[in-house]
Every structure is written in C-alpha cells, then in structure tokens.
Amino acid sequence: MASSLTKDTAVQGNSPVPGGKTFFGHPRGLAPLFLTEMWERFSYYGMRALLVVYLIAGGPDAKPDSQGGGLAMPEASSVAIYSAYVGMVYLLAMPGGWFGDRVWGPRKTVAIAAGIIMAGHLALAVPGKPTFFAGLALVAIGSGLLKANISTMVGHLYDGPQDPRRDGGFTIFYIGVNVGAFAAPLVIGTVGQKVNWHLGFSIAALGMGLGLIIFLLGTRHLSPVSSVVPKPLTAEERKSTLVKALLWFAVAAAFYGVVAGTGHFTQKWATIPLALLGVAIPIAVLTRIKRDKELTAGEQTKVSGYIWFFVAAAVFWMIFDQAGSTMSTFAEKKTADNVFGIDFPSTWFQSVNPLWVMAIAPIFASMWLWLARRDREPSTTVKFSMAMVGIGASFFVFAIPMSMASDGTKVTPAWLLMIYMIQTMGELCLSPVGLSLTTKMAPQKYASQMMGVWFLAVTAGDCTMTLLTEGGVDLNGTGVILAQAAAATLAGFAVWMYRKRIEGLMGDVR
CATH class of the missing domain: 1.20.1250.20 (MFS general substrate transporter like domains)
Structure with missing residues (x-):
C-alpha cells in the first residue's frame, strides 16, 4: 500500500x-x-x-x-x-x-x-x-x-x-x-x-x-x-486557468461525442487514453524538471539520480498493486475459502498487507536503527535493490500456486499470506525510504511538487498494467507472472550493480 x-x-x-x-x-x-x-x-x-x-x-x-x-x-x-x-x-x-x-x-x-x-x-x-x-x-x-x-x-x-x-x-x-x-x-x-x-x-x-x-x-x-x-491565483491566472480547462473539456466532449455518436465507443476508448496519459505525464514532468535551466548543476545531477529510483518504483508498484486485480481474482476463484471449518470471502485477503505492515514495520524501524548505530545500515540504493528483488521474489513464489491451480485445484490460503508478507517487506524497503529520499533530493524550486512526482511512479506502474491488459497480455498466465518477476529482479540487480554510479549522482544524500 x-x-x-x-x-x-x-x-x-x-x-x-x-x-x-x-x-x-x-x-x-x-x-x-x-x-x-x-x-x-x-x-x-x-x-x-x-x-x-x-x-x-x-x-x-x-x-x-x-x-x-x-x-x-x-x-x-x-x-x-x-x-x-x-x-x-x-x-x-x-x-x-x-x-x-x-x-x-x-x-x-x-x-x-x-x-x-x-x-x-x-x-x-x-x-x-x-x-x-x-x-x-x-x-x-x-x-x-x-x-x-x-x-x-x-x-x-x-x-x-x-x-x-x-x-x-x-x-x-x-x-x-x-x-x-x-x-x-x-x-x-x-x-x-x-x-x-x-x-x-x-x-x-x-x-x-x-x-x-x-x-x-x-x-x-x-x-x-x-x-x-x-x-x-491572481485574477488573470484564474481566468486563464478556467479558459484552458473549459477548452480541454470541450475538445474531449466533442471527440467522445463523435465516437459515441458513430457507435464506435467501447471501454478501450476510456481506459487506453487514461493509461497513455498516466505514462506520458510522469515522463513529461520529469523531463521538464530535468531541463529546467534555473536548477543548479548539483540539483540537475540529483534529478538524474532520482530518475533511477523513480523507474524502479514504477516497476515495483506495477507488481505490488496487482494485489487488488490479478491476485484478487486468484483468491476469488483458485484459493480455498475455508479454514478450520470457517468460510470467508476472498476480499479478506486485501486486509493481509496492512496487517503485515503493522506487524513488520516496527521490526524494520528497529532493525534500521540498530544497524545505523553500528554504521552498517544499507544505503538508500541498496534498500531499493532489496525492494525490487523482494517484489520479484514474491511473483516467483506466486507462479507456484498458480501452476498448482491450473487443473482446477484450489490452493491453500497460506500461499497468498506468504506472498503478501514478502511484498510487504519489499514495500517497507521502498515506500517510506522513497518518501524520505524525495524530500532530500528535490530541487529547491520543486520542493513541494516533488512529493506529487513520487506518486506518479504509482500512476506509471498501474497504467502500464492497463496498457498490457488492453494489449491482450494474459496476466493469469504463469509465463507472464514469471516474466514480471524476472524483470523486477533484474531491475533490482541493475540498481545494485550501478549503486556507486547512482550514489555519485545523489551528491551528499545517502
């Protein structure tokens, strides 16, 4: 989450x-x-x-x-x-x-x-x-x-x-x-x-x-x-903003009016444009910040380093947020809904991640503090690498019950409990660390906006999933699950292998 x-x-x-x-x-x-x-x-x-x-x-x-x-x-x-x-x-x-x-x-x-x-x-x-x-x-x-x-x-x-x-x-x-x-x-x-x-x-x-x-x-x-x-907003800015908003609304209304009026409207006319915006806007925002000539040389360098973390986070959330989609339908149709004679709805699995967060977060916080006192706390780059390998590992594990259930067999809920635990540990290595990193690496001019930029990584990851799904990719296929696992794991190893270069771009931020 x-x-x-x-x-x-x-x-x-x-x-x-x-x-x-x-x-x-x-x-x-x-x-x-x-x-x-x-x-x-x-x-x-x-x-x-x-x-x-x-x-x-x-x-x-x-x-x-x-x-x-x-x-x-x-x-x-x-x-x-x-x-x-x-x-x-x-x-x-x-x-x-x-x-x-x-x-x-x-x-x-x-x-x-x-x-x-x-x-x-x-x-x-x-x-x-x-x-x-x-x-x-x-x-x-x-x-x-x-x-x-x-x-x-x-x-x-x-x-x-x-x-x-x-x-x-x-x-x-x-x-x-x-x-x-x-x-x-x-x-x-x-x-x-x-x-x-x-x-x-x-x-x-x-x-x-x-x-x-x-x-x-x-x-x-x-x-x-x-x-x-x-x-x-000044009176002039307010008027300009309102005119631009109404203009874009009119263009969209006219376009979709024609599509619907000619009988061509389908769901894809809504989801694909939204998904394309969800991928294009983060790229455009980061490009605009990176090319801002008002930034100092040090700030430009930090933005370059930040892009590595942004891309890694987008891949992470692309997999993590399938808890409510791919994993939700797996829980609904292919996971046993009875434990010790007690029936429960599949939506209960959506409570597992926050439960793991509340159970594991204090342990992680204490562990980072304990390691910091001994000057052995992993750097931000290493924590991100751990998160990527962790989220990849969770889908390698997910491929096992998915394969077991391919013949109609319902698997034990223990599989999903374990997968969510692995993902939560990855989340705790990436999400709070990413928030802190964003505040440290943000150029002064974009100090407030950069927190919104961080959340665009979630948008980019989820909208990529929309494009894949609308493009005909079957997310329930074991091969696709393994491909996502491999991509995340390889991204984690790439961050780890290039950690010295990335840390060089981060300047004094660790």
Whole structure:
C-alpha cells in the first residue's frame, strides 16, 4: 500500500499553542486528521477490495457459486479498469495539491474532497453502469484532492521540520492509514460480497461521511495556517486557468461525442487514453524538471539520480498493486475459502498487507536503527535493490500456486499470506525510504511538487498494467507472472550493480 503523502510546508511557526490536551503527546489537531484519514482509507480500500470481483460478478469469468448482480465484465477488462482507476487516484494527487496551494487552501480542499468521495460511493451504491463509472471518477477526483492536503495539515501542527515530535506525528498518522485499510475489506468486503454489492458501497459512503463529520468538528484544533491559501491565483491566472480547462473539456466532449455518436465507443476508448496519459505525464514532468535551466548543476545531477529510483518504483508498484486485480481474482476463484471449518470471502485477503505492515514495520524501524548505530545500515540504493528483488521474489513464489491451480485445484490460503508478507517487506524497503529520499533530493524550486512526482511512479506502474491488459497480455498466465518477476529482479540487480554510479549522482544524500 503506497504511503500517504507527506509534504513540508513553507509556512511554519503558526502551529497551535502548546499546552492543554494532547493526542498521545502530540497537538490535539492530530486526532481529527488521524480519524479523517482512517475513515477515508476505510472507504477507499473497502471499495477497492470489491472492485474487480464486482466487475466480473455474473459474467463468464466469475466464480461459479458467487453472488451475481455485478457488471458481468471479462476479467481482462476488469483488471484494466482497476489499474487505470488506481493510477488516476495517484495522478490526481498533483492537481489536488495545486488546488490546496493556489485555490482553496488545504482545509477547505479536504472538506470538499471528502464530500466528493462520499458522493462517489453513493453513486457506486446505485445499480447501473453509468452511475458506477461516474462514482469511480468522483472517488478518484476526491482522493486526489484529499491525499496531498490532509498530510500538509499534519505538518502544519508542528513548529517547522525541526520539531522533534514531527516524525512521530506522521508515524501515528500512518497508523490510521493501515487501521482503515485493514478493517475495510473485513467489513465492506464481507457485506458487499456476501450480502449485497451496493450495500457494501453504501457502507464505504457512510465511512467517508463519518470522516467528514469528524474533520468538520475538529477544525477548531487545527493550525490557522491550514485555512490559508499559500499562493492564491491572481485574477488573470484564474481566468486563464478556467479558459484552458473549459477548452480541454470541450475538445474531449466533442471527440467522445463523435465516437459515441458513430457507435464506435467501447471501454478501450476510456481506459487506453487514461493509461497513455498516466505514462506520458510522469515522463513529461520529469523531463521538464530535468531541463529546467534555473536548477543548479548539483540539483540537475540529483534529478538524474532520482530518475533511477523513480523507474524502479514504477516497476515495483506495477507488481505490488496487482494485489487488488490479478491476485484478487486468484483468491476469488483458485484459493480455498475455508479454514478450520470457517468460510470467508476472498476480499479478506486485501486486509493481509496492512496487517503485515503493522506487524513488520516496527521490526524494520528497529532493525534500521540498530544497524545505523553500528554504521552498517544499507544505503538508500541498496534498500531499493532489496525492494525490487523482494517484489520479484514474491511473483516467483506466486507462479507456484498458480501452476498448482491450473487443473482446477484450489490452493491453500497460506500461499497468498506468504506472498503478501514478502511484498510487504519489499514495500517497507521502498515506500517510506522513497518518501524520505524525495524530500532530500528535490530541487529547491520543486520542493513541494516533488512529493506529487513520487506518486506518479504509482500512476506509471498501474497504467502500464492497463496498457498490457488492453494489449491482450494474459496476466493469469504463469509465463507472464514469471516474466514480471524476472524483470523486477533484474531491475533490482541493475540498481545494485550501478549503486556507486547512482550514489555519485545523489551528491551528499545517502
């Protein structure tokens, strides 16, 4: 699970007045932000756990004895939609941060975002394809608006980056992410998969509604800076931005109007353009930053080094995010759903990763600290290499139960538990390290924007999966699984072999 966005703010020194009640020793405003993020992640991961199994339900690729009432889509189309959707959530984090910085301010942006997310889940709760895809779009937009800004407000609670409580505050905040992600499949997944799909989506809307209420009630405990628009648009900029947005909207509406009017519209007319944007935009953004002549020679060199990590992260997330697609359908159709006489829905497997995160993260944190005291902590480059080899190893293991189930045999859930454990260890070597690395290697001019750039690696990875799926690649083939495993492992070894060169590009960052 990709970490929540942490973004430093340029405005400090306006944190809430010390004293009075605290939240585990931290500013009281951390509590409503913690709970808002927890409920937002509850709604997001609950819906995500249902997404692919709902899309295939009632169709030829559904589990024979499963609940009907879904959209009866082919598995390949469902995986393409899922990957494009996840990619868009992370792509929209960049304009979401822009709205917080230039239009509404973080606090207002989060409130609006929560309302949009809730409306999206309510739309998903209404049967029918049009409302379903409208709901997906609303949830993606709302999540993009919320992701950057709520983390920014956590930073506002502290007196600058040097506040000794700051890292601990973000750690507590991240616990909220995992608590919500763990509980969601158990509640929303069970209700949606075993009772009624749309009731499950309704519970996701209820979760976001609770988060919005908590946020609005807790705003009095937040820093006043959270209500400020850091760099508001001028009247001229506002007009120019609106005209450009309307122009692009008109072009898209006219184009798709012609496609639909001539009877040529299919799902691919939506997923493929989105996926191409999801790959092209990260390349364009990194190219623009790299070619910026205002950067110093040292900053240019660091950007060159950063591109290595970005590409590695894109490959990592391309495999990791298949937990909700390829591995989800494998859990649904080819994995035993009974342990010790207890039946459970396949969506429960989506709770395994956050459970492993909560179990293993403290061990990894202690291990890095223990090694650092002995001056033996692996460098960032080596940690990335370990993550890539780990995610590759997880799919080498995945190929075993996939081969075992090829004749219709259902494999033990222990296989998926082990695969998720390996992937989680890789995640802990890459995700928090990548966030920290981004803050250290970001050029001063792009200090805030670079955190959004980091999340574009998720977009690039997921959108690549969409393009592969729409191109006819069968992700359920053992050969394709092994090819992905080999690609990730080779990328990990490449990072390790060229570590000296990469570290040379990183300058003083380790």
